[in-house]
Amino acid sequence: MLAAVAAMFAALLLSAPAVHATTATPAPSPSDSASAPAEGAATDGAEFSDRISGVLRNAGVPIEGVRITAEGNGYKGEVLTAANGSWSIGVPEQGAFEVELDESTLPEGVALAENQENPRTVTFAGTSNITTLFLLGEGIVLQQDSFISTLTERVVAGLSFGLLLALSAVGLSLIFGTTGLTNFAHGEMVTLGAVLAFGFAAMGMPVWIALPLAVVGGGAFGYVQDAGLWKPLRRRGTGLVPMMIVSIGLAVAVRYTILFFFGGGTQQLPGSQSPLLELGPVSIPRNTLISLFVSLVVILLVALLLMRTRIGKATRAVADNPPLAAASGIDVDGVIRIVWVLGGALAAMGGILWAYYRPGVSFNMGQQILLLLFAGVTLGGLGTVFGALIGSIIVGLFVEISTIWLEADLKYVGALVIMILVLLVRPQGILGRRERIG
Structure with a gap:
């Protein structure tokens, strides 16, 4: 089932028509394409997946032809705003960049709004796109319009990020619910999915084969873990x-x-260079929308599996009371084995989507979001699958929306603070059950 969804995801990556997905950067002129830019020369960075972008409007009217530059880490990018006011500069690596609007290229009578920082330092990590806005004029309508556009983009990105977190968090919650184990190796199960996908693609396999095989490999890793390690430990008490x-x-x-075996660098999966989709005033990376759709479909399938099938009911019975489930004739070890396989497959799929979202595959990518997975599971309620879903979506939304006000380096800290505050009010989590201790 999960492998079929992964194949569908690969097909979407391959078949998404480029004609409907346009980047915010203008096409290069023939003279520009005739020769590569000299070292140190400005470029729009169209070949890079990490992007700094925004929209420039004055009183709701797009401003075209304004020069914006981004410079940092020995790199300089430059672009002119498009006809719809949008702009996007690709950068070779994440980090801190100084973004500047060339005020001399603004139309006559148009100026930056009061207190607008120019140039400004933009720092981002853990996401493939960050938005920064230069407000023009003194009108409130402009500020509201720009803020709504930015907020909409961050909400869509937050939903996508929250749902891909939920894929891995659901498996983590299932394992905890059936075995009581807090598995700190779950982050490596996430990493393994992305690494396997890259490895299979590097071997020359088509994407529609490499991604499902990576998901199957994640499930197999879960099976090997339980059979070779966790089951013997459980039997020994x-x-x-x-x-x-x-x-x-x-x-x-x-x-x-x-x-x-993989190395310490960051590698890209096929199709990771995602163009921007222009949805009205909002620019959204195509991979972000595909990730949102795929995550939602898989989570709905897992929910149906748990609620409507015999194995799902048996899993819930084992999670509620293993001794009673065994007394009722349920093969507890068999259910736990299936949970490990399902958890490994979900973690692998989450890792693949995370690699497309970041974008890139690295040896410690699962470790980077492990605390967020625990935050989603704990916030929703330990051992509850739907709690893990709700908690992960809340964490994802807060992480992305908070970048409007917070530095990108602090967005994960804010999500963990929210978790702590909620647990102070409701210790069992959003969907967790109260339990008497002592």
């Missing part, structure tokens, strides 16, 4: 705290094994 420590050791071992 190993406590949950020692098992948690084992999961930390497993995470370190897998992470640096991947580093040894």
Whole structure:
């Protein structure tokens, strides 16, 4: 089922028509394409996936032909605003860049609004697109229009990010619900999915084969983990705290094994250079919308599996009360094995989508979002699948929307603060059940 959805995802990447997806940067002139820019010369960075973008309007009217530059880390990008006022500069790596609007290229009578910082420093990490806006004139209508456009883009990006977090968080929650194990190696299961997808693609496999095989490989890794490690530990009566420590050791071992074979660099999956889709005043990367759609479909299928099938009902029974489920004739070990396979496959798919969202594959990419996965699971309620979904969406939305006001480096911190505040009011999480202790 998950492999079929991964194949559908690959087909969407391959078949999405480029004619409907236009970047915000103007096409280069024939003289520009005749020769490559000299070293140190400005470029629009069209070949890069990480982008700094925005929209320039005055009293609701798009402003065309205004020069905007982004400079940092030895790189300089330059672009002119398009007819709809949009602009986008690709950068070779994430980090801090100084973005400046050339006020001499503004139309006569148009100026930056009061207190607008120009140039300004833009810092981003963990996302493939960041928006910065230069407000013009003194009108409130302009500010409201620009803010609504930015907010809409961040909400769509937050939903996409929250849903891809939910894919991995659902598997993490299922494992905790059925075994009680807090699995710190789940981040490496996320990484493995992206690394396998890159490896299969590097071997020359088509994307529509490489992605489903990576999802299958993630499920197989979950099976091997349970069969070779967790089931023997359960049979020996190993406590949950020692098992948690084992999961930390497993995470370190897998992470640096991947580093040894994969390397420390960041690699790109096929189709990672996603053009922007112009949806009215909003510019959204195509991969972001595809990721949102695929994540939503998979989560709905998992929900149907848990609610409508015998194995789903058995899984919920084991999560509620394993001894009672065993007494009722349910094969508890078999259910746990299926949960590990499903959790591994979901984590692998989440890793693939995360690689397209960032974009890029690295040996520690799962470690980077592990705390966010725990935040989503804890916020929604430990061991509850739908709680993990709701918690992850809240975390994803807050992470992306907060970049409007916060530095990008602080957006993950803000999400964890929100989790702490909610748990102070409702310790069991949003959908968790109250339990008596002592």
